[in-house]
Amino acid sequence: MVSRVIPVDPFDLVIFGGTGDLARRKILPGLYRRYQAGQMPEEARIIAAARSDHDDAEFRDIARAAIEEFIPEGKRDAASLDEFIERLSYVAIDATGDDGWAPLSEKMREGMIRAFYFSVAPSLFGPIAERLHQHGIAGPDSRIVVEKPFGRDLASARKLNQTLAQHFDETQIYRIDHYLGKETVQNLMAVRFGNVLFEPLWNAQYVDHIQITVAETVGVDGRGAYYDKSGAMRDMVQNHLMQLLCLIAMEPPSRFDPDAVRDEKLKVIRALEPVEPYQIVRGQYEAGGGQPSYRDHAENPRSLTESFVAMKINVSNWRWAGTPFYLRTGKRLKARTSEIAVVFKDAPHSIFGAEAGRHRNILTIRLQPNEGMMLGVTIKEPGPGGMRLVDVPLDMTFADALGPEAEDVPDAYERLIMDVIRGNQTLFMRGDEVEAAWAWTDPIIQAWEERDDAPKPYDPGTSGPEDAQMLMHREGRRWREIRD
């Protein structure tokens, strides 16, 4: 099976913050991979705009070094890398001043799609949007891409939306949540809405509960000062985990188009019940394994910021009433894994008797590592000796089923940038969605702040604080093991 690569139309892509960490680790390597795959047309140009003084040649060296660092040797070739690098140029620009805007304007070509990637601190989103407009660089067909974090509460997100809306229409704004760009996340929609098998069972009558886990082994390390103002709730739950919850919980959209999909996601967020304090466990990692504690990392000995959070969420609508969603995410945990598990209810009656044991169907959607889906089904254990039941995985991992080309699928950033050029907003968050997610998150964080709530300590390399286990145990359920 050969994958089809459809080239996008020619474009000028400006990366504000083109020398930064995100540009070097994700954006530039991702663009190179799309060039290599034949998806980026010859006429496409990429212009990095950042604060430091560089000429084109120096920036090209930076970009080449980044691609060589972040794309393994066997996956790049000198000829295509040289060709790609030729498409890059650089403008030194001051996002909050006047320098660099006229040279940028001169570089832009007529008749090309114009996209502007704001890979800079959120405080610069407004000033850049304003100057793009002032200097006539962005027009009604231009697109802007904005990175996370989109605000730190409802008020700041609303303000940011208003600022961007002064210069750009909602149809021009692409708010990135890279979780939505993952192949498996889209596959989840294909499995749900492309088959007749799952949708009839996708409700409280047949689903016992859903677990969403995003576990990291790393700590906050060099990002401690930034993270300490944020915490797991703002950094992960309000955006990434919330988006995953929406895709699992939403009603079938009438079409796979941006507003139809985002309307359904918004309805889910609005149907989330407020979370009571006893339904949430916050944690903070201790020192261990030769690594400092969270507080040392954050350089704040009294920090009350959570590096872990687990919670039970009820979605108050006809489809999900009575079927809880359990979410957890944290740093310095046992393994690096992101997974959604849809745990179906027991069969209503076991004809095989108590000795056959308890068996449940679980659909596991794995985002990393080893993206794929697995459906646990119960069958007879082979051989003589009566009717013993065993659970076996029905592996829907696309790399196995679809052949080696499927392993080379674009990563989340590659796919999302190409979607920007294509003008497809389906996998980007709409302004009202982000605001609704903050409206749900704010009271939870405010309650912690008002009570000076202290997170529970947990040892690194574990599954988080013991209380997180209790969150499920007391309801006769258990978390799936966190493992690679």
Ligand code: NAD
């Ligand atoms: P960074 O600090 O590494 O890079 C910042 C870039 O902005 C540099 O190129 C710098 O020259 C430029 N810049 C700073 N001030 C400027 C000014 N006044 N005028 C023009 N350019 C200016 O930051 P980063 O880690 O690349 O992050 C960029 C954005 O992406 C942030 O919003 C961040 O929250 C978001 N983000 C980053 C990551 C990541 O892994 N690094 C992940 C998700 C989201």
